[in-house]
Amino acid sequence: MRALWLAEGGEFVPPGAGDFDLPPIFLGITKPMVLAVLSIAIIIVFFLMASRRLKVVPSRFTFLAESVYDFGRNNIAREIIGSKDFMPFVPLIVSMFTFVLVNNIFGIIPIIQFPTLAHIGFPMALSVLIVYPLWNYLGIRRHGFAGHFKHQLVPPGVPKPVLFLLVPVEFFVKFFMNPITHGIRVFAAMFAGHLILLVFTLAGQYLLLEAGGMLKPVSLISWAFAIAMTFLEALIQVLQAYIFALLAANYIGSALSSEH
Template sequence: MIALALPAETGSDGGFVAPRPEDLHLPDLIPWGAAYGTGFGKQMLVVLLSAAIVAVFFLIASRRGKLVPGRLQFIGESAYGLVRNSIGKDIIGEKEFRPWVPLLTALFFFILVNNLMGSIPLFQLPSFSHVGSAYAMAGLVYLTWIILGLKRHGGGFFKLMLVPAGVPKVLLIVVVPLEIISNFFVRPLTHSMRLFATMLAGHMIIAICAAGTSFLFVHGDGLIKGLGALTLVGGVAMFLFEVFIQVLQAYVFTLLTAVYIQGSLVEEH
């Protein structure tokens, strides 16, 4: 587990020092622009590797389609069908969902693999624990939502977003500013922060459990070492729960993307 990469740290008084976010975000593998804190780091490697894994998997799974699918083709078709039917078709609707299935499928599995990287030994880093990655994904969805809405409704898209149907005109002076804040500022922010916060928080919890276990085993004696066994059990439980959250957050992010796309396509809100 993460304890292998996080040796027990002690403070000047010999007490436990909890790991910090910067302890999980390792130095750049190929540094450049050191004055700006940029470079090719582990997070970039995870992003590129995740994209390659998703692309290669679906290329291989669909390369030789058979009427009676083999194991890999069956897994690929089942994975595609999950996004197509439970997200695309159910949320966007029967008439409009087909053009958006590739985007939704790519989003779901790219985010899923990135998240699961946080649970794989040696990698142990969900790239969306960096807020910039989450902002980039939410920004892509945000631009898609805006461009699609303008393409479908023209300038009337903003009226649809800002003036809910059935609201008395006298209340628009209050409702319109709230809708501006909600739709054009809060929406992309919460879409990104939900993914970032859960990935960072889950990774930090596991790191603290692992570092605490290491500290108790190394520096404790007698009963204290026994408490280390309890923290190890708790860390394993949190690890399994984090895997569940990693899958869930990929689904939630893609589900909300489908909701936003559907919102750009409908005639009235």
């Protein structure tokens, strides 16, 4: 990242969107790309190590892995998709939850300190290239091509004259806006949270190194806010991973449901 205070005159330059545009590390490979691959490796190793020596009384590490899996399986997939259809989608929901969670948490880990999903391409790829093609495929397979569109666009009991206005709106929302907003939710939260942390951290640095003597102690207040915001950001990172997986399960469930 570029320096956020200028040596000449000590003028403070606040962080902005340009600070998320990281230069390539090697041959066009950027830090977010490396972190995305690293997160996959971490998740695979985590579950492999937890399932290596299964016992009747699990170790704390195994219990943690089982809790993560159980949360994705029962609290998200089963609860939202339904007990009849949820099992084939448990790997997808658990994978999405853990992938988003690990990449979000990268934003508060020292040295790494970058939430991968603050780059909009990653959450949009998950929503536009995975969730929504699957949503359409499942809906068409369950209800037929025309039935899928009718199932999604025509609520039961709506008077026919209203459908002339309602159907175009429903089509725009469900087939264009939902894929976009699904990814934007987590992107916006990670982008804004990381930006706030940068503001407080670098403002503290500026006040300590560049401000006058009376203002230097204020740097401690700025860093205290940065620490407090880090804990809040950790909570938001977990919630956003849950919300992303929850919405994915909701769209899958809506495609498979017999009722609108």
